[in-house]
Amino acid sequence: MSYGLYISNGVNGGVITNNNTIFNEEYGSELSSFPLNAGVSYTFTTPGSGNSGIIGISINASSDALDKAQITRNSSADTLTITNTAAYQIVLTSVKLFRFQ
């Protein structure tokens, strides 16, 4: 084993090594009860957010708000943007970014 971190209690070990994957929530990028006015966007610049294979996004909101919240990614700028496509304000109950890699 030439990479990773091995943790042992002296008897058992091998907690996090090799291809074991920890699923991370980047809570520093969370939004809560977030209002988004008509036509307005919010952009995440968290590293990796432009790549859906690295970072996923989970949004909780009403079905209507979810329908109007358009998510776009810019791989060049490495950003993820939520745009309110409605002609009225929507409120996103929570927005969380998850890192897969």
Next chain:
Amino acid sequence: MSNEYGLTVYNNNGGLMFDTRRGMNSYVVTEVTTGTGPTVPDGTWNAEEQTGTLPISDADFIFVKLPASLSDSVIYYNHFDSKFYSRTFSISNSNGITNTTWGAPTEATLDFFTVKHSSKVSSTDEYGLIVYNEDETIQFDSRSVQQANHFQVTSFIQSGFSGAWGPLGGGTPLGNSGHYWEISKWTGGSVFSFEGLDVTGIWGAGDGPYAINYTSVSGMGGGFPGGSTTSSETWSSKIYGTIMSAVLT
């Protein structure tokens, strides 16, 4: 990150496992088994005072495998009793107007695993590694890793997916039917036959799996109690919730 100090661990794929320079929370596998639903903790709910916790699963993510034996059924998760359900369905088509007959909701026995935030997995062990975030919340706690298995997310479909299956337009396959699929964030439906008209779930048939989002106007059809048939139905192509697949490693 701009700062060049701290503790960072990568896996052999170059994937980030944790990084003290970021604000992160980690999730760990807490249950790997076969059954009709995740383990439910004892509730402390006091109905009179409206306080406490309900006896429902506190898993953050629930991944299930789609058995071939249920390839004729839509599978979904019911948060209120923390159970998996399946419903068969059959469709007739008359001049472009579909009629769907649903079988009764049935508890489904599935291979599954659950994932929880590491802070929910308590341990009194006095050894291991704890990584804190800047605000003193826990980023990683090795004591929470209590299963031999770990998991790897293999695909992710963000909210607003517009490829749910319908009888007229078909649908977009979600991905590998042999992987585990998360169903606690986007599926749901009726669990009694007399409700019968609301099913959002995953269908493992054909070249799927497919997402299903079906609703119809309650009371328009008959078929009680074993199932229900209606002509005022909607097969939405939209799914509002995060869909993920994963494998155990």
